[in-house]
Amino acid sequence: MKKFCESKVSNEIGDCNSFANWIIYVSFKEVYRFGLRIEKEKRNDSFSQTLAVRQLTGSLTSAEGLRFAIVVARFNEIITKPLLEGALDTFKKYSVKEEDVDVVWVPGCFEIGLVAERLGKSRKYQAILCIGAVIRGDTSHYDAVANSAASGVLSAGLNSG
């Protein structure tokens, strides 16, 4: 499994104007399903001596017939639920059938890696997507939870191939 995307975004919830960090993790066994497009770009600036810049862009046309799992944390559900809905919507857009997606709720980010690893080892899924949200407060609690979640997801990938 490979780490596909990790993003940090700022987020406001109620009184708490804080930083939320959520992790989205996808792995694809069959990378060849992503068509690789090579585009050449001509630049009209001081770098124009570089005639062409090669850009590699992945494009997924259809994931029909593939099975996916989503592990989603209930903690900070106000954030994770819309992320889950977005993920389900995106799967639909790529022709993944509803019955080919299993959603597993876990209490919080701490549990994501554990469950993702089990699901990965089941060999039932093409990819496992993990969704969690950790909000920075006044203490170092944020770092503990976010770091554990990130390393749990990394271990899940490494241990389930």
Ligand SMILES: Nc1c(NC[C@H](O)[C@H](O)[C@H](O)CO)[nH]c(=O)[nH]c1=O
């Ligand atoms: N503080 C956050 C948590 N904490 C809960 C833990 O993840 C865990 O579920 C609990 O300690 C039981 O083992 N979880 C988040 O997802 N986000 C947080 O900000």
Ligand SMILES: CC(=O)[C@@H](O)COP(=O)(O)O
């Ligand atoms: C990681 C958290 O749950 C976070 O909101 C805790 O906030 P605080 O550090 O103020 O206790």
